[in-house]
Amino acid sequence: MSTREIFDGRLEAALLLAPTLLVSVVFLYYPTALAFRTSLFDSGFGRAEEFVGLENYLTLLGSSAYHSSVVISVVFAALVVAGTIAVSLYLTFLIHEVDTGQGWYLISVIWPYALPPAVAALVFLFVFHPTLGVLTGPIEALGLEVDWFNDGPQAFLVVLLVAIWKQIGYNVIFMIAAMKNIPDALTETAELDGVGRLHRLVSVYVPIMTPTLFFLVIINTIYAFFGTFAFVDLLTSGGPANATNVLIFDLYREGFSFFNFGVASTKSVVLFLVVAVLMVIQFRLTEEYSYYGA
Amino acid sequence: MSAIQYTKRRFEALRRAIGGDDEEESAALTGSEESVGVHLQLWLLVGMVAFPILVAVVVSTKQQGIVTSLPDLVPGTYAVENYREAIVDYGFGRFMWNSLLMSVVVVVGKLVISVLAAMAIVYYRVPYKDLVFLFVLFTLLLPVPVRFIPLFQLINDLGWGNSLLAITVPYLASATTVFILRQHFLSIPTSIVETAKLDGVGPVKFTLQVLVPMSKGVLVGVSIIMFVYAWNQYLWPLVIIDSEANQVAQVGLQLLQGDVQGGQLSWSLVMAGSVLTLLPPLALMVLFRKPLLETFAIQQK
Numbered sequence: 353m354s355t356r357e358i359f360d361g362r363l364e365a366a367l368l369l370a371p372t373l374l375v376s377v378v379f380l381y382y383p384t385a386l387a388f389r390t391s392l393f394d395s396g397f398g399r400a401e402e403f404v405g406l407e408n409y410l411t412l413l414g415s416s417a418y419h420s421s422v423v424i425s426v427v428f429a430a431l432v433v434a435g436t437i438a439v440s441l442y443l444t445f446l447i448h449e450v451d452t453g454q455g456w457y458l459i460s461v462i463w464p465y466a467l468p469p470a471v472a473a474l475v476f477l478f479v480f481h482p483t484l485g486v487l488t489g490p491i492e493a494l495g496l497e498v499d500w501f502n503d504g505p506q507a508f509l510v511v512l513l514v515a516i517w518k519q520i521g522y523n524v525i526f527m528i529a530a531m532k533n534i535p536d537a538l539t540e541t542a543e544l545d546g547v548g549r550l551h552r553l554v555s556v557y558v559p560i561m562t563p564t565l566f567f568l569v570i571i572n573t574i575y576a577f578f579g580t581f582a583f584v585d586l587l588t589s590g591g592p593a594n595a596t597n598v599l600i601f602d603l604y605r606e607g608f609s610f611f612n613f614g615v616a617s618t619k620s621v622v623l624f625l626v627v628a629v630l631m632v633i634q635f636r637l638t639e640e641y642s643y644y645g646a
Numbered sequence: 647m648s649a650i651q652y653t654k655r656r657f658e659a660l661r662r663a664i665g666g667d668d669e670e671e672s673a674a675l676t677g678s679e680e681s682v683g684v685h686l687q688l689w690l691l692v693g694m695v696a697f698p699i700l701v702a703v704v705v706s707t708k709q710q711g712i713v714t715s716l717p718d719l720v721p722g723t724y725a726v727e728n729y730r731e732a733i734v735d736y737g738f739g740r741f742m743w744n745s746l747l748m749s750v751v752v753v754v755g756k757l758v759i760s761v762l763a764a765m766a767i768v769y770y771r772v773p774y775k776d777l778v779f780l781f782v783l784f785t786l787l788l789p790v791p792v793r794f795i796p797l798f799q800l801i802n803d804l805g806w807g808n809s810l811l812a813i814t815v816p817y818l819a820s821a822t823t824v825f826i827l828r829q830h831f832l833s834i835p836t837s838i839v840e841t842a843k844l845d846g847v848g849p850v851k852f853t854l855q856v857l858v859p860m861s862k863g864v865l866v867g868v869s870i871i872m873f874v875y876a877w878n879q880y881l882w883p884l885v886i887i888d889s890e891a892n893q894v895a896q897v898g899l900q901l902l903q904g905d906v907q908g909g910q911l912s913w914s915l916v917m918a919g920s921v922l923t924l925l926p927p928l929a930l931m932v933l934f935r936k937p938l939l940e941t942f943a944i945q946q947k
Contacts, residue, residue, distance in 0.1 A: 355836040357771035358843040358852075368766035369778055371759035375819035379797065380785045386796035446688050450681060459935060460692045466927040467699075468878040470896040471920045474903060475698040478705065478913055486701055489715045520695065525942050578791040582880040582896070586903055600791050600881075607795045608885055616795045624792045631787055 384624065390617035397611040408618035417594070418602070418619075425599045428512065429576035435516040436572050437565065440523035445553045447524075448531045458528060465521035469582035476514045477587055500588075504595025507588045511596050514587070515580050523568055530564035531557060563641040570634040577626055599623060699924070702917040711914030724914065732918040736911075737890060741898035742922060744810075745877055748894055749926075751814040752876040753869050756823050760868075764827035765853060769839070779828070785821045790882050798885055812886045813894070817876060822945065823868050829944045830864045831857070867941025870934050874927045895923040 359365070391409070394402045412418045447457045464472075479487050480498065488498045500506035534557060542552045558565070581600045584590060590597035590605065597605075603623065607616035701719065705711045706729070708722030733739040766772070767779050790797075797816060806812045834857075842856050858865070880896040887893050890901070902919050905911040931938060 356768055356832070356839050358839055359769055359849055360771040361849075362772050364849065365766040365770040365772040365775070368762040368770075372763040372782060372819050372824065373778070375759070375815065376782060376785050379800070379816035380788045380793070380819060383793040383796035383800055384788050386800070387793055390796060443688075443691055446684050446691070449684050450688065453685075457688055457692065459932060461695060462935075463928060463931065464695065466874050466924075466931040468880075468896055468923055468927065470878075470880050470899045471702075471924045472698075474899055474916060474920050475702045477903070478917065479698050479701055484712060484714060484913065486713050486716060486719065517695070517698070525939060529939075529943055574789075578789055581791065585880075585884075586900060603791070603795070604881070604885075607798070613795060613799070620792055620795055624787065627787050627789065627792060 387617045387620040387624070390613055391621045393614050393617075395612075395614040395617070397613075401614075404614070408615050411615065412618055412622070420594065421597050421599055421602045424508075424595070424597060425577060428508070428515075428580075428598055429573050431512055432515050432519070432576035432580075433569055433572045435512065436519045436523055437568060439516060440520050440527055440568075441553070441558070441565075443520065444524050444527040444531055445557070447528060449549070458524070462521040462524050464518050465525065467518050467521070469518060469579070470586060472514050472518045473583045473586035476510060476517075476583075480510055502592050504592050507592055507596050511580070511583050511587055514583050515576065518583075519572060519575055523572070526564055526568055527561065530561045534560050563637070566637050566641075567634065570630050570637075573630055574627060577623070599626075699921075702920050705914055706918040706921050708914045710912050711917060713913075722914075728914050728918040729922070732915050732922060736898075736902060736915060736919065737893075738895065738898060738919050738922055740891065741893055741895040742926075744892060745895040745923075746926070747810060748813050748879075748883075749873050749876040751810065752817045753872045755814065755818045756820045756872050757865065757869060759818055760820055760823035760827055761853070761857075761865075763824050764831055765849070765857065767824070767828055768831040769849075769852070779824075782819070782824050783821050785819060790816075790879075794882055794885060797882075801886055807886060808888050808892055810892070813879070813883050816882075817879075820872070823872065826864065826868055826941060826944050827861070830861055834860055863937040864941055864944065866934055867937040867939075870930050870938045871941060873930055877927045895919075899923060 390401075392403060392405060394404045394407075443461050447454055447461065450457065479485055480500065482488060482498050482501055485498065491498055498506070500510050538556060538560075539552070542556050547556065577598070578600055580598065581604065584596050584598055584601040585604070588596040590601045599619070600623070603616060603619040606612050606619055701713070704719050704721050705713055707725035708728075709724045713719060733742075763782065767775055801807055801812045801816070806815075838856065838860075842852050847856070878896065879894070883894045884897050884900065887897065890898075893901070899916075899919055902911060902916045906913060906916050
């Protein structure tokens, strides 16, 4: 390590770090501090700021609408994580199992990584449109009524599906690397022992891939909380009857529909705590696994 | 096992995965009849993953874009007209240009200032630099959704509202990029670094003649990650850009969505806009998949 430190101009080093530090302080740290401050004020367009202490926090604590948004977000995140990991793991496993065309299969599965969320949302809006959708007919032929413009659980399901679809690519990218790292000897032993294919995935591969899977659980949770705004905005606008009003969309509405910057800042602080907790868990886990690996 | 060894093994694995050295995966391991089943499942799943986009492509070539059943999914003959109309009449030329400008500025800016920061963190003997690195890394806790309300106020106070500055400068500091570059710099053998020192190479020459040539793959990979990230931004441009002339493609899609729901627009145009918006990040990803995947291998560490 020390042999890499071949330069020692302090001023030079400071200048090299200055642009990153400047942008971090002005556009990342300062706004966050501002959010903490404004969360203690009554603040909005066209009215004077007034210090209210913890009143905004108490408002949120007592707000059943906010509680339901929290519950929706947590359930949504859990389902996004479970769905994404399950689908991606199975896809990765299939790719791992084939002998020919691996490169081709891989790219045809990981491309949604590049898919813009707004595009994903509009395409889903069209494919599952209650009156015009291509898949609406086939689904209704099964005896189900497609009515997610009015039906809360259906709307939730559509947003969930699009969120999982978009996240598959990113997950497979990491899973395939982890699965390829599993020693061939283990696979061979499992096969000699007559362990079936799926059983091999669940009881041999998954335990070895645990560090990667934990990493993806955290990444997918953060994605479910923060990366899904476009889906909700374009597909459901939080409706019907707030059935898809996840925290990030709720925050956006508080700020830019109702212009309650005080309450919106309080909601930002809550979201900050969510990221903080998730990141701490991730750091802990990474540390733990690097001990095992040492 | 050290992080670097670990990373190297991942590299190897990835190279095998994308390089298509399929022969060495012994075919004897899996019966070939079973493989047919695996291939069939894969084809089915690949088809399902691609299906919505294939529909979008087909619909973007039709006159009205009314496709209510699977047999309607045959390409139409209005592709040229639809795409022309989306680009010219519905402003997608303009939106795409704005997105491109934003993404290129963000990629180049991030890359330059992150290389500088990582250079200082790895190759300079200065006090507190670990603390500085932590300070940069800590910004991972502050994604746009957590701070867009105060950032909106700050940017407007600066007089940057509705401008290219607003959708580029706040993105320039990047914990992820600095982290990936630092990891990569730490994997460059010390012997090379020491040789450079013995030769009396200065920092500028060292960066341009040693660091950059030895980091080409990572720099490309990081650029793709950053481009996809910048191009796909939706929430921040939505709140800070309020004129169509300066709007980006993602939010341009929202404008189309409003029109189509209001019945003033045909779905074929919305799908044309969607396909256009998807193309740049998709093309870059497919073209540069190899350095991209290698860079991801570093990121997870």
